[in-house]
Amino acid sequence: MLKGRIALVTGAGSGIGEAIAKRLADEGAKVWVTDRDGGAAHRVAEAIRSGGGQAHCLKVDVTRREDLESACDAVYAEDGRVDIVVANAGVSTMRPFLDLTDEDWDFNFAVNAKGVFYTLQTFARRMKDQPPMPSSELRGKLIATASMAARQAAPLLAHYSASKFAVLGLVQAAAKELAPHRITVNAVNPGFVKTAMQDREVAWEAELRGLTPEEVIADYIRQTPLGRLERPEDVAGVVAFLAGPDADFITGEAIEVNGGAWIF
């Protein structure tokens, strides 16, 4: 479905980003695997190559505009274009609202909101001047990993939720401004996904709510009508759909991928 396409994914060294990079490669794209953790990006790119796919890796911290500009230069120098950019890198901390610190706020906003802004803007500026993708009327596709928390705030996550609400505002405005350039901008909103981020959150939440980690996980599953924790691959499949030709007339949209945990 994505044969011949060039893709770049941020935060692709683990979890949801790793699954997205692998899925886009499985669909035939050549994938630039990027992460703040250069070793993790290298490991994922190696895994893609050893499975017969095409991948490069780069160390990119999305809080650093210069890292994104260097990555963009590297991709255009090698491939001359990029068709799909997934702004996936994100972080979280958990804190009761009354105890929330400047550090919590700034850390979450630097990566989740400003990092997505830097990523989408850096690549959109180059994408708008490239010819349309082969056999497409579009020049490129931008996709952000937001969150169920971008729709429905949760206790202990005021700062994280606010940073993810920001992502959807950015996606909607960018979609309207970039449509004349034939660039689409969309988001996916995962639910309770089993990743390293979730492992950290389960430990924090257990301590803050006076529960065991097993009780916290049971509560996540109880809140999910489809009755299990979400897998990174559940998200990756929807990103592949948005990256593919069947989604060419979708822009400014955020697709819920959460097993029914938030239906509106």
Ligand SMILES: NC(=O)c1ccc[n+]([C@@H]2O[C@H](COP(=O)([O-])OP(=O)(O)OC[C@H]3O[C@@H](n4cnc5c(N)ncnc54)[C@H](O)[C@@H]3O)[C@@H](O)[C@H]2O)c1
């Ligand atoms: N796990 C969930 O339940 C869940 C739910 C909704 C949304 N999300 C979102 O999905 C995305 C991926 O989360 P995950 O669960 O895979 O997390 P994760 O912690 O497992 O992986 C995140 C990756 O991003 C990288 N990263 C962190 N800061 C970075 C930075 N400044 N620059 C570049 N890379 C950076 C990390 O090194 C790591 O490899 C995030 O945006 C997160 O907010 C996760």
